[in-house]
Amino acid sequence: MKKYLLAVVLLFITSTISFAQHKKPALNIVFIGNSITQGVQLADAATEAPPATAVAYLQKQKNLDTVSFSNQGHSGYTTLDFLPGTGTFSKVEDAANAFTNKDALLIFSIKLGTNDSAIHGPHGAPVSPEDYQKNLKTIVDKLLADFPKAVIIFQHPLWYSPNTYNGAKYLQEGLNRLQSYVPMIDGLVKSYATTNPKQVFVGDTKAFAYFEKNHLTDLIPENGKQGTFYLHPNKKGAEALGKFWGMAINKVVRRNFK
Template sequence: MRSKFLILFLLLAQLTFGQNKLSIVFIGNSITQGKGGANGFPPPTHAVNYLKEQKGVDDVAFVNVGKSGSTTVDWLPGSGKYFILATKAADSLFAKKDHQLIFSMKLGTNDSAIEGPNGAPVAKEDYRKNMQTIISELLGKYPGCKVVVQHPIWYSTNTYNRSKYLEEGLERLKTYIPELDAMVKDYDNTNPGLVFKGDTKAFKYFKKNHLKLFKPENGQQGVFYLHPNEEGVAVLGRYWGKAIAKAVL
């Protein structure tokens, strides 16, 4: 009799604490794609490792489709060149019917540039429109999927590699953040429970700790800070993981 109760308890525990199976597609630019160094892993890997540590998470499958230099213009369905990467990844993960499909999006850095990336500079209104177009297409194509929108992170005001960012670019990037938050609120009304505000803290944290968390890079206006180093990608990934957990667990 005692053994029967033990078996029943274990079965109930498995049902209670092992129900969360996640499939995540990470959409982004070089910050999503990059490893921070030769021995590093990109932020999505660190985000997934964080999620796997959380109580009740049974499995996490993921695909990182971050593409260096990309803008929201590049990710637009139909006219953009990278949206198909997201759908190919999602198609394989959507087949896992016992998993919750999630899209984690972090775009905006390259949109904010003065010149260089495709479509830059992107005005805040167009940035929001592009993000909304991408998200709405995903929601329509993958019923029941969830989208977590991560805030872009800080970069130094002398950032100027092949593309030109500088202070003007950073100020434009800052204008994107209220647009993202307002967009998420709109989805709360039109598609409740599907689109979530992701990380909001990394921007300030990376600004404050840029010497520690970024790779120093030589540019046309001196040493600039744009891409996280190995420690930085780990920190950023954890921020993303916490935001995803808060949104969907």
């Protein structure tokens, strides 16, 4: 009888441990970005902007528990606007602290670079590739210092048409500069692999080519100083971008935080 009871107890303990080990992770995500992240020109940014559609995708994934998020996208902002010490950075940290589930995995999803790449107009533009990387590192270092268990995911920047020229001037020069930021992101992530293993990752890398190919259907035609240009996702494009981000985030979580 004693042996039977002992076997039952051991089975219960083993089952409990196994359940704990396979508990689905809950996520708290702060999306950092510019007007694309913010969802400007969308009818209902709260539900249609890429962060909302990314979370809608994540909430359908069977390997995840609850997913909460905060959209900290700001139109026209560059990496300089998000540096520690700015009001914008404080709002990012306030958003991270405001989540109610303190046991959830905290993720900062960062998609910056469009405004940095401009010839002139946005704060600090044009930002050199080296300064762009330096600014990102300054932001990430502070986030990791204040949230030691947080995960950072860099989404690659998006394509825009080479005649983009609204209040700010981008054009082909800006697009070339934007593409020069990509190896800076990838190199920065690689450097964190030794100092902060499993904390800083590259996220989406596919959206740039997707929007270049599908800009007539997924980006909003806008009147500019050099004709109709394409920069901001429409509803269809925001849903596609959100799925790209969601897939990238889930891939990081699934591979590293089971």
